Amino acid sequence: MGEEGMVSDDKSTVVKANPKLTVLPLIALIFYEVSGGPFGVEDSVRAGGGPLLSLLGFLIFPLIWSIPEALVTAELATSFPENGGYVIWISSAFGPFWGFQEGFWKWFSGVMDNALYPVLFLDYLKHSFPIFNNLIARIPALLGITVSLTYLNYRGLHIVGFSAVSLAAFSLFPFLVMGILSIPRIKPKQWLVVDFKKVEWRGYFNSMFWNLNYWDKASTLAGEVENPSKTFPKALLGAVVLVVSSYLIPLLAGTGALNSSSSEWTDGYFAEVGMLIGGFWLKWWIQAAAAMSNLGLFEAEMSGDAFQLLGMSEMGMLPAIFASRSKYGTPTVSILCSATGVIFLSWMSFQEILEFLNFLYSIGMLLEFAAFIKLRVKKPDLHRPYRVPLQTFGVTMLCLPPALLLVLVMCLASVKTFVVSGMVIIVGIFLYPALVHAKNRKWTQFDIEQLVVPSNNLDVPQPHQEVTDEASVSLLPVLDPLEIGRELSETSMEGVQKLE
Numbered sequence: 001m002g003e004e005g006m007v008s009d010d011k012s013t014v015v016k017a018n019p020k021l022t023v024l025p026l027i028a029l030i031f032y033e034v035s036g037g038p039f040g041v042e043d044s045v046r047a048g049g050g051p052l053l054s055l056l057g058f059l060i061f062p063l064i065w066s067i068p069e070a071l072v073t074a075e076l077a078t079s080f081p082e083n084g085g086y087v088i089w090i091s092s093a094f095g096p097f098w099g100f101q102e103g104f105w106k107w108f109s110g111v112m113d114n115a116l117y118p119v120l121f122l123d124y125l126k127h128s129f130p131i132f133n134n135l136i137a138r139i140p141a142l143l144g145i146t147v148s149l150t151y152l153n154y155r156g157l158h159i160v161g162f163s164a165v166s167l168a169a170f171s172l173f174p175f176l177v178m179g180i181l182s183i184p185r186i187k188p189k190q191w192l193v194v195d196f197k198k199v200e201w202r203g204y205f206n207s208m209f210w211n212l213n214y215w216d217k218a219s220t221l222a223g224e225v226e227n228p229s230k231t232f233p234k235a236l237l238g239a240v241v242l243v244v245s246s247y248l249i250p251l252l253a254g255t256g257a258l259n260s261s262s263s264e265w266t267d268g269y270f271a272e273v274g275m276l277i278g279g280f281w282l283k284w285w286i287q288a289a290a291a292m293s294n295l296g297l298f299e300a301e302m303s304g305d306a307f308q309l310l311g312m313s314e315m316g317m318l319p320a321i322f323a324s325r326s327k328y329g330t331p332t333v334s335i336l337c338s339a340t341g342v343i344f345l346s347w348m349s350f351q352e353i354l355e356f357l358n359f360l361y362s363i364g365m366l367l368e369f370a371a372f373i374k375l376r377v378k379k380p381d382l383h384r385p386y387r388v389p390l391q392t393f394g395v396t397m398l399c400l401p402p403a404l405l406l407v408l409v410m411c412l413a414s415v416k417t418f419v420v421s422g423m424v425i426i427v428g429i430f431l432y433p434a435l436v437h438a439k440n441r442k443w444t445q446f447d448i449e450q451l452v453v454p455s456n457n458l459d460v461p462q463p464h465q466e467v468t469d470e471a472s473v474s475l476l477p478v479l480d481p482l483e484i485g486r487e488l489s490e491t492s493m494e495g496v497q498k499l500e
Contacts, residue, residue, distance in 0.1 A: 020226035023234050026218065028164035030239035031246075032300035033217040034066075036293045037171045038250040038270060039120075041211055045265035047203035051255035052194040057208045058247045062240065064401040069215040069365070070236045071388045071398065072372045077219040078385040079375075081228040084311020085219030086368050093371035093378065096317060097432055102364050103312050104428035109360040110217070110305040111341035112353050117298040118145045118342070121291050143343070149298050150339040167296035171289040172246055174274065174282060179253040181278050186256035193255075198262060202412045209358055209409050211247065215239075216368060217301070220308035224329075229385030253277070302338050309334035318435070319444040355417045360424060362406040369399040 021029070044054040080088045086106065091099030122141055131137045215236065225231050254260075254273040264272075271290070275283035310331035313322035326332045345353070375382060376392050388395055413421075439446050 020224055021221070021231070022226050023231050023238070025165055026225060026231060026235035027238040027242065028168045028296075029300045029303065030215070030218045030235055031168055031242050032164050032293075032296040033214045033304055034239065035211065035243040035246060036297040036300075037168075037289065038175060038247050039290045039293055040267055041207070041247055041251065042265045042267055042269040044204060044207040044211070045251070045255065046262050047200040047207055048262070049195040049198035049200075050193040050262045051191050051251065053199065053204065055191055055248070055251055055255070057204070058212075058244065058251065061208050061212050061405075062244050065209075065405055066212050066215060066240055066243070068398050068402045069213070070240055072369065073216045073219055074233045074236050074386050075384055075388050076368075076372060076375075077216075077222045077232045078229045079382055081222045081225070082311060082314070083221055083223040083307045084315060085222060085308060086216055086364070086371075087220075087308065087312055087317070088315065089219075089371045089375070090367055091315065093374040094367075096315070098367065099315075100312070100317050100432045100435075101425075101428050102367055103308060103317065104431065105360045105364045105424070107305055107308055107338075108341075108424055109357040109364070110301055110308075111338055112345055112357045112360075113214075114298055114301040114305065114338070115342045115345035116353055117294040117301070118142050118149075121145060121294040145295075146339060146342055149295060150302065150335060164296050164300060167292050168242075171293040171296065174285040174289050175246070175250045175253075175270075178274055178277055178282060178286075179249045181282075182253035182257040185258075185277070186253070187259075188256060190256055190259060191252070193262075195262065205405075205409055205412055206354055206358055209405070210354055212243070213358075213361060213365075216365075217304040220304045220311060223311070224307065233386045302335065302342075305338040306331050306334040309337060316446050318446075319438075320446055321444070352416075355413055356420055358409055359413050359417050359421045362410045363421075363425075366403060366406050369403055373399060 041054070041058075044057060045051055048054045048057065076089045077085065080092070082088060084103075087099050087103040090102040119142065122145075218232075218235070222228050222232070250270060250273075254270065254277075257277055258273060260269075260273075268290070271283045271286045274286040309318060309322045310325075312318045313320060313334075322334050322337070323331065324333055373392070373396055376395060388398070390398060438444055
């Protein structure tokens, strides 16, 4: 018992001692969780049969997808300023069973997404260092990159945040230079080119969706943000502007200044665009920026995945070991778990990973939009430091276009994606009662009592503590043992008993 008390005291001390995220580092983390720069958007020109659909896509999709998702995230992340993010939102709206499913889907899709970046990092380097084409050098390099970046996550979230700021500046500056150099050569009529016979709608929508999603990911570390009620809305707004600009400026420059065939626009083509506009020095700069951007993407994604597991552990959904923190305040076991998943998934191809993670992400987002609307109806008096300035009907209409886009992305998926995603969903359905059984048998410790967030984690002054605590305490009735038992019976999970 004394040891447990010491652990609890140590954890609270760590939380107080380690600096929290402010606006600029949070903007950089959101930027890398969503985008990371224009690397990978080249394929939208090829799949769109020319520049027109690509440019229109990055103008229209943010309006019907990015902005609604960012607004929903801003309201819910400030209403529930704890680690776990969307897992807490779903649990509050639909109960812990669906909260766990949401967390499992989103964590799995996040780890799949993160498996791409060490591979892409080497793919950019191999143009200058052909040795990375050989498995003898490639496999140790992949492991070395993953271990090194995992250690950076372990050292502290504030270090990751400020590293992301530096990486973002380095990654985006060459495209700003390219945009300026391209101005004398731009022919606006080239932006209007489109060949509908060459349009690949499946690849086009998947490319657009992948390059503009994950706005909700930062909510998983809301408990590590300083003054979240003010910081989150500002950071999300700044990130939306930064992401859209980072796509449109290079596309406008490259497609307007060069008369390239749409078939040439494949992943990595921006390096060739830089050479044709500025010379070899700009090409090498863009290649270096692309490689470094993949490091930033890895760091941001792993931070979100790890703190999501920590939040689920604090809610009592996962064993207490996932909530254990290092002396730097980072969730050690959760980071190791996410890193292990990255290593095991890195053998998959880019297109396979893209479709799988998009499908699982789409299911999770549909649940999030439903939770957002239900919480407006179910808990109208919930303390919302930031509130989308619309009534229930208005927010329903706000969520409708992105919901239809999610359904479209899912309908365009291949049979293989349906099968693999279905298997992941089935695993999640059986994993939840297995963890309930482990708790009943006392095979491991579950720290469900940690759900109530300490007052020092909240950004509202002490005199208003009673009002503020509604957001953190509101999950307690949902996670009550009787409620869990009732929900499991409603979902036909026979034989699964209440948590306590």
